[in-house]
Amino acid sequence: MNVLLIGSGGREHALARALARSPRLDTLFVAPGNPGIAEIAQCVEVNVADHPAVVDFCRLMKVEFVVVGPEAPLVAGLVDDLESAGIAAFGPSKAAAQLEGSKGFTKDLARDFDIPTAAYGRFADKASALAYLDAHPAPIVVKADGLAAGKGVIVAMSDAEARAAVETIFSGAFGSAGAEIVIEEFLDGEEASFFALCDGERAVAFASAQDHKRVGDGDTGPNTGGMGAYSPAPIMTEAMNERVMRDIIEPTMRGMKARGAPYKGVLFAGLMIGRDGPKLIEFNARFGDPETQVMLPRLEDDLLPLLLDCARGQLKARSVHLSSQAALTIVHAARGYPEAPEKGSVIRGVEKAAAGPDVLVFHAGTKRAGADLVANGGRVLNITALGANVAEARERAYAAISRIDWPEGFYRRDIGWRAMNAMP
Numbered sequence: 001m002n003v004l005l006i007g008s009g010g011r012e013h014a015l016a017r018a019l020a021r022s023p024r025l026d027t028l029f030v031a032p033g034n035p036g037i038a039e040i041a042q043c044v045e046v047n048v049a050d051h052p053a054v055v056d057f058c059r060l061m062k063v064e065f066v067v068v069g070p071e072a073p074l075v076a077g078l079v080d081d082l083e084s085a086g087i088a089a090f091g092p093s094k095a096a097a098q099l100e101g102s103k104g105f106t107k108d109l110a111r112d113f114d115i116p117t118a119a120y121g122r123f124a125d126k127a128s129a130l131a132y133l134d135a136h137p138a139p140i141v142v143k144a145d146g147l148a149a150g151k152g153v154i155v156a157m158s159d160a161e162a163r164a165a166v167e168t169i170f171s172g173a174f175g176s177a178g179a180e181i182v183i184e185e186f187l188d189g190e191e192a193s194f195f196a197l198c199d200g201e202r203a204v205a206f207a208s209a210q211d212h213k214r215v216g217d218g219d220t221g222p223n224t225g226g227m228g229a230y231s232p233a234p235i236m237t238e239a240m241n242e243r244v245m246r247d248i249i250e251p252t253m254r255g256m257k258a259r260g261a262p263y264k265g266v267l268f269a270g271l272m273i274g275r276d277g278p279k280l281i282e283f284n285a286r287f288g289d290p291e292t293q294v295m296l297p298r299l300e301d302d303l304l305p306l307l308l309d310c311a312r313g314q315l316k317a318r319s320v321h322l323s324s325q326a327a328l329t330i331v332h333a334a335r336g337y338p339e340a341p342e343k344g345s346v347i348r349g350v351e352k353a354a355a356g357p358d359v360l361v362f363h364a365g366t367k368r369a370g371a372d373l374v375a376n377g378g379r380v381l382n383i384t385a386l387g388a389n390v391a392e393a394r395e396r397a398y399a400a401i402s403r404i405d406w407p408e409g410f411y412r413r414d415i416g417w418r419a420m421n422a423m424p
């Protein structure tokens, strides 16, 4: 079958690689894709925000299945519009994507369906938010309700910081995403990401991962989309995975059905594993970036029928087969990221890096300028390696990235530190 994948990052390169390996695939189109994806699929110019144009493209090119990578098209209802046109699509409906699109929606769902999460309040005006802060001293977490490109969360260590966050969000710093805010209890523990494939009724555990959100070594500096990741997360033991399925994922599936918005697609749970077990920090309605770049290289099953079964509401798999190997990815970013990444510098040595044992180089923010590969975003390349454990994967990934010749790039030197500490 012909498949259209939406997106252009490292996540989509990893998805494209997995889909391209499927014996059931004829042609893989990617809109818009990137130079790495162009080596394994056909990149096309379709305006993804123009849903009728996407439908027209699918009809013209006989595309039977669309896989949506990023959250924005999900929240905009692309899956609904494709399904209305009779085209199967992987990802939640607009209503179900509220799990990512509105933090308040998710908190209310958690409250109503007994899903463990931080205590919270929802506020649409400044005075009541500030009054809540008077009663709940720092540390406390202030969040813009809507999508704010990962910037709408302030973990306030002082009351002054918390009050300033309320002022900033209500002053319009995040546009309509900040029309409402959630204030919640600060959770202590270790963060992990957990992914489940869902078909509206059933959910199957997919994989776990951990990422590094801060830009600098030792988890310092501003937050980013993620500077590296590894899978599996050592803290996510078999027993913990089962507990997360039972206490968080399954009640969410029931809750979404009860709300009239059954959840289909991949459910990405950001978790805090504390003394009294796993608590939900947030949901995302899509695969993680860069988590996907470490999960999919471990997948032994054919990805295409798995995603298709989710979209069709007929997920048959009882479990997903992952390699026992670990994977680790290092994000190679452009100088200036996350504030103001410099674009246009030339990157050499990608082929040399990719030639290492069990190494995969995913493109995230690159473009071609004549014969050159140049930086075209903040997170530019994801150097991924597999190994018998996180330590071996990490050694291979760092050996590979050292072969890349890109003076204008930088990366963290300590990806995987927590997993290394956890090793016997």
Ligand code: AMP
Pocket: 118, 141, 150, 153, 155, 184, 185, 186, 187, 188, 191, 213, 270, 281, 282
């Ligand atoms: P989010 O965008 O909701 O994932 O939040 C971004 C980051 O803020 C998370 O990855 C956590 O590190 C942190 N965070 C969010 N909520 C909490 C919380 N209730 N307690 C502690 N840290 C949090």
Ligand code: GLY
Pocket: 211, 225, 226, 284, 287, 288, 289, 290, 291
């Ligand atoms: N790496 C975190 C995310 O994809 O949201």
